[in-house]
Amino acid sequence: MTTMWTRRIPWVLLLGDLIALALFVFIGQQDHGLVDEVNPLWGVLQSGWVFFVVWAAAGLWLGAFSEQIADPAGRVGGFLSRSLNTWLVAALLGLLLRSAVLGRAVVPTVFIVATLGFGGLFVLGWRLLFVLGWTLARRRSAARQEL
Template identity: 30%
Template sequence: MALHEQSHQALSSRRRTAILVMGDAVALLIFAAIGRASHGEEAGLTALAQVAETAAPFMIGWFAVAPLFGAYRAHVTGAPLRMLASTALTWLIAWPVGLGLRALIRQTSIPLSFALVTFITVLTMMALWRGAFALIAAKRS
């Protein structure tokens, strides 16, 4: 493989990963904003710092686990079924990490209803966004 082609692939890989990281962060911020709004808390652009604070434990959990479970690997991100499987596995592991961090930070327990709503909502949001990304990436290949 020519040096130029290798550097183009490396740039493309970095760009793909950057887009995925930004999209994952946005999805988790939207989840936090929806949750805050559903509890009557500020959730608009003027409350971005509070939304980010709410999302932080789940972002830490996701971004700590995602690279370990291949959520950003090219062979995963360009194949919709692999992407969905990787996303589900990553969230299954990141979810209790985020819940635990949230409980530690807030010094509270974790209601089962909150845990289940968080699991289902974030999994749905991540699967939709990341699945769409994988479909687009697969068509471009």
Template identity: 35%
Template sequence: MPTSNRMITLLVGDTIALLIFAAIGRNSHGAAIGPAAFAQVFTTALPFLVGWLISAPLFGAYSPSTTANPLIMLRHTSIAWVAALLLGAVIRATMIGRFSPFSFYVVTFIVALFILCGWRALFAVWEERGSLGRR
């Protein structure tokens, strides 16, 4: 896949993954999640999305050499998510005026990482198969 298409696909997929995470979290707390609540879901995801979009490139999560191999992709995604979570926690605390309980960040780390790694692993397998066909 050409680099620009690959990057756009990853950015869109990561954004959707983090929006899904936010919708799941809101739903688990009884908050609205349907199309009418998209702005609230987006606002919920925003601190972690910003954290991800800053951290992921810094830790190689968008690098073609990283994204072409599922195991390397998962390692870089995990490392980048740690940084993104920390940055997102600070952004979120600034937005709401306080830090959330530690359990919130543990659940956020695990669930969002699972969603990100799941989608990105599928992408890496697809990318790897495509590169095998070009050899």
């Protein structure tokens, strides 16, 4: 893998994460009949900005946007566990901040479970796909260098 590509990994991860979160918010709005018919993107941004900001901050703090995807032995478990840890922190902080912004004292348990589960499925699913693609590209690059 080239150094130029490696330097872009954090930005690719952040962009993919934000798209995954936006899809999660949009599908949630669709399920609850809350899609802004005039401008769905604006509706997603209004509802999701809290999660986007908290995810980016938690990701920087916990190393979720690191250029290092694999350890020296080529294992990606550290990347995936950092991603999971970041999601658990960001989702809960995002829920608390969203509740505060909306002036609500209580976050319904169903919303907590749905956010942790379905939001995690989107973000961690995207990151798993990224790791699979990254691993495949790395193997191809190594095979080309051996020739």
